[in-house]
Amino acid sequence: MKRPPGSPGPAPATTRRATDNPLIMLVGMGDLSARVLTMLLGDPATNRVVLAGRDTETIRRRGNLALFAATNLGHHGSVDTVHMDLNDIDATAETLARVRPDIVFMGASLQSWRVITALPPKTFEELDEAQFGPWLPMHLTLNHLLMRAVRASGVPTRVVNAAFPDAVGPVLAKVGLAPEIGVGNVANIVPALTRGAAHLLGEYPADVELRLVAQHYFSHYVPRFGDAGKGAYRLDVRLKGGDTPADVDHPALFAQLDNRLKRLGGIDGQLLTASSAVRVLRGMATDSGVLAHAPAPGGLPGGYPVRVHRDGGSVDLPEGLTLKEAVTLNEDCQRADGIDRIDDDGTVYFAEPEMAVMKRMLGYDCPVMKLADCAGQADELARKYASFAASHR
Known part of the structure; x- marks a missing residue:
């Protein structure tokens, strides 16, 4: 009509x-x-x-x-x-x-x-x-x-x-x-890791399949520094159709992301995030069950390999890793990202070392945040960052 x-x-x-x-x-x-x-x-x-x-x-x-x-x-x-x-x-x-x-x-x-x-x-x-x-x-x-x-x-x-x-x-x-x-984060690092693993194995990227469990910190840190830093993760690399994981040297793999596989970041890097988003959106639109990587499927902390269907993504973990173990791993990685824990009522406890940087540089200090106070904390953080940025032009 x-x-x-x-x-x-x-x-x-x-x-x-x-x-x-x-x-x-x-x-x-x-x-x-x-x-x-x-x-x-x-x-x-x-x-x-x-x-x-x-x-x-x-x-x-x-x-x-x-x-x-x-x-x-x-x-x-x-x-x-x-x-x-x-x-x-x-x-x-x-x-x-x-x-x-x-x-x-x-x-x-x-x-x-x-x-x-x-x-x-x-x-x-x-x-x-x-x-x-x-x-x-x-x-x-x-x-x-x-x-x-x-x-x-x-x-x-x-x-x-x-x-x-x-x-x-x-x-x-x-x-x-x-x-x-x-979308994004864990998904953004998978293409480079896939190509890096293929390079080390002497295989075509299309024949390499990764399953990565990792929180935002890992996907932010590795491309910048070529190692995992303090980030806990689980990475399974296999040749498609293979029954056992391929033997890949993780330090050698990660080092490529700060070298031969270094990419543009900033606003240019949004292209990669957009492609990860569309992979998920297309999978949901077609109910395809495609293998992807995504953060927070069903509200879980951190990022996981998932099968995308109409209602979101179902976790598809590396062999031998339980969901409980994957969640614990991501919560550990989350601490490296500055969030110590999230309570059952949604109250967030921020990690002291990372919040100390915010306090020293911006004058912003929020060790604990209740969900109901989030908007007020956002207003305070915005004001203090604006003042800080204006003084550092």
Whole structure:
């Protein structure tokens, strides 16, 4: 059914046929979501998209740009736009109930991880010693609001989170609000490890299959320094169809990522995160069961190999590793990332050494954070970082 010219928003759910592709909503149209949009429109299984954000005119134009580029390449999907302010839970719930997306991709955050990379190099390196854990309020706050709106909407949509899912997922899982799955982080290091392992084994990358269990710290550290640092992990490398793990020297493998397999980072590196997101989104859209890597499947801490299906990802662990062991491993790696533990009510205890860096450099000190206090901590952290950045231009 065609809508009249100028009709706003996506077609009502009641006009969609059962055979239509899933409707994918992208929330937050920054650089990552823009790259994800471009990739989604190139695949008929994922080319029905609605963009949600506060500046509808800007995201409408961005959507049109991606749509026109896809048309140039012979792909004819659809992109619609709706207004969404995550701070207004009731309005967000109403929008979700009206649009009824099958999948929501959460790309919004109060402060992108890459913001601190714009600091002078020496200052960035010093602040980066705090790792990522202390920045959790900037990524948890909007996810908490979105998931409360999803619950209020009554819509059985599945949420895929790109904002620090390794920690956001397990915090929200404690209160029954976890997104179905995350993207990036553990997934971002797997392609380089696959190619590095193939190089050491003298095999084609397509014939090498990895299963990696690791939290964000590991995937952040290894490409920068060529070793695992303090990060606990489990890596299983096999030739496809093989019954036993291949004998791969891990230090030699990791060293390649800071040498022959060194890649661009920063905003350019978002291309890799976008591709990992689309692997998950396509797997969910087609219920394919494809092997992927993803953080926080079902709200678990850290990252895992998963089989992606319609409702998210089911963990597909290396042989001989139990789920309990994998969770413990990721919780150990999480401590290296600056989060000591997450209590059963969602209260987060930050690790003292990493928070000490934040206190010394920014004057920000938050040893313990209750979920209800997350937004307030995000406001304080934003103010103190803004002041710090202004004094270090």
